[in-house]
Amino acid sequence: MLRTLTRHVMASPAFAPAGPPHTVYVRFDPTADSLHLGNLLGILTLAWLARAGHKPVALVGDATGRVGDPSGRSTERPLLDGTAIHRNLDGIAANIRQVLDAQGGAGGEPVVVLNNHDWLGGISFLDFLRDVGKHTRVSGMLAKDTVRTRLASDDGMSFMEFTYQLLQAYDFAYLSDPLHNVRVQASGSDQWSNITAGTELTRKLRGGRVVHGLIFPLLTRSDGKKVSKSDAAGATWLTASKLSPYKFYQHLVRMPDADVVGFLRSMTFLPLEEVDAISTAAAAPGAVPNGAQHRLAEEVTRLVHGEAGVAAALAATAVAAPGRTGAGADARTADAL
Numbered sequence: 526m527l528r529t530l531t532r533h534v535m536a537s538p539a540f541a542p543a544g545p546p547h548t549v550y551v552r553f554d555p556t557a558d559s560l561h562l563g564n565l566l567g568i569l570t571l572a573w574l575a576r577a578g579h580k581p582v583a584l585v586g587d588a589t590g591r592v593g594d595p596s597g598r599s600t601e602r603p604l605l606d607g608t609a610i611h612r613n614l615d616g617i618a619a620n621i622r623q624v625l626d627a628q629g630g631a632g633g634e635p636v637v638v639l640n641n642h643d644w645l646g647g648i649s650f651l652d653f654l655r656d657v658g659k660h661t662r663v664s665g666m667l668a669k670d671t672v673r674t675r676l677a678s679d680d681g682m683s684f685m686e687f688t689y690q691l692l693q694a695y696d697f698a699y700l701s702d703p704l705h706n707v708r709v710q711a712s713g714s715d716q717w718s719n720i721t722a723g724t725e726l727t728r729k730l731r732g733g734r735v736v737h738g739l740i741f742p743l744l745t746r747s748d749g750k751k752v753s754k755s756d757a758a759g760a761t762w763l764t765a766s767k768l769s770p771y772k773f774y775q776h777l778v779r780m781p782d783a784d785v786v787g788f789l790r791s792m793t794f795l796p797l798e799e800v801d802a803i804s805t806a807a808a809a810p811g812a813v814p815n816g817a818q819h820r821l822a823e824e825v826t827r828l829v830h831g832e833a834g835v836a837a838a839l840a841a842t843a844v845a846a847p848g849r850t851g852a853g854a855d856a857r858t859a860d861a862l
């Protein structure tokens with residue numbers, strides 16, 4: 526999936542590591558004060574591209590977060606107020622840096638985290654209509670899947686949601702300017718309409734400038750749930766104060782057998798041959814119970830919480846389940862970790 530796709534992209538002449546480096550942006554959602562396991566795909570996409578010599582840029586969509594993307598939703602999102610968004614932005618930027626900078630950031634430099642309120646927040650409505658609206662055909666906006674689906678529903682869609690695609694499109698045009706020089710927007714596949722709105726607007730506003738989209742399949746679980754959705758244990762937050770490295774590790778250990786190999790491929794940097802070997806070993810008679818899950822938990826905990834996080838998680842796991850067999854394990858101690 527992501528891994529195969531990223532490898533495919535790297536192999537194309539435009540992205541070959543030997544080709545010119547590109548600046549790539551991925552946007553992260555400011556609706557909570559921490560990112561969760563599902564967001565790791567976007568972070569790892571940036572990390573893979575950085576490994577191939579490209580420059581990662583993370584965008585936290587403060588301005589767009591105030592409006593709310595209608596993509597994939599049947600009803601309008603609740604509006605977030607400015608204070609909540611600001612609190613969220615700090616937490617999210619810290620998550621992005623905690624993972625990406627440990628992987629070498631942007632060529633050894635800390636990764637740049639931008640906030641689109643910095644350029645969208647100051648534009649007046651009249652200027653937006655003249656500079657962006659003038660160059661946009663309503664027919665193109667109406668043809669987007671998201672808009673068509675919502676218009677066919679009983680509630681329809683508000684003008685605010687309808688214009689969302691223009692805000693995101695404007696981000697791409699703005700980021701493609703020499704200050705940031707972004708050429709690629711990467712995202713989950715649900716963002717296709719918004720990304721193409723951006724490639725079209727950039728071409729119109731910036732004298733034919735060509736920018737590209739890179740989408741990856743959203744990671745789903747075998748039970749059909751999105752990875753972002755909380756299960757009984759709550760969301761798998763990346764912020765240690767919301768979910769300790771031990772609990773984070775435990776969430777991953779509980780991954781169903783049907784999902785664990787897919788996660789090892791997309792959410793770790795393990796060579797694919799090694800993933801295959803782990804998968805074969807897990808299916809062999811007499812295999813260690815949950816061996817693949819423990820390996821996944823260890824690798825992903827390392828990516829998110831570093832070596833110290835892995836050590837803390839393993840120590841706490843040993844307390845909670847000595848030798849992984851002690852039924853009378855001190856679960857309360859572990860719960861407090």
Ligand SMILES: N[C@@H](Cc1ccc(O)cc1)C(=O)O
Pocket residue numbers: 552554584586589594641692693694696697716719
């Ligand atoms: N619409 C995207 C977020 C986004 C916002 C602004 C952008 O420039 C890019 C992406 C989402 O909901 O996931």
